[in-house]
Amino acid sequence: MEKLKKRWGIESNFQIVVIFIVFGVTGSCAAKLAAPAADLIGLDKEQLSGWIYWPIRILLIFPIYQVLLVFFGWLFGQFQFFWNFEKKMLKRMGLGFLFN
Template structure:
């Protein structure tokens, strides 16, 4: 149960139920991203024998943004949109130089 306490503290939440829902959202998002990758790669024509760098670039350009969209959609469906919107803004502030995590 120490892990639950650490997650609640890190995420700024108080309920074990909310931790469970957030973990379910992450799981659903991950599975959806896996299926989206398969679909997008087939659509573009990327196959197993293509070079890793090509697959990595295509993944970064297509699946990473889709993952964030799926995260917000599932967060909204599970009633945790505010949490995932704050999570998204924090992640973007770390990924995009010169952007702050605050605002809109």
């Protein structure tokens, strides 16, 4: 636990618990919101092959997750941690130009 606190620049165990809760809530909500998002863009599980539907739906989860991560981080009082986490992750994916 101490290694994680040092790596993330966190001082308390409570902060780690809050961060884990934010990750969990964000993942669950992003997965849940992917279904209405798929419906919104016209993806229908009944009309498409599973080989097409599921990869597209998983790709939909990614941007939803990014937005929700910062939102829930703010809601739980950890905005700065998750904003920095988000920028770092997107820079590693080659999308750092979004923050310049």
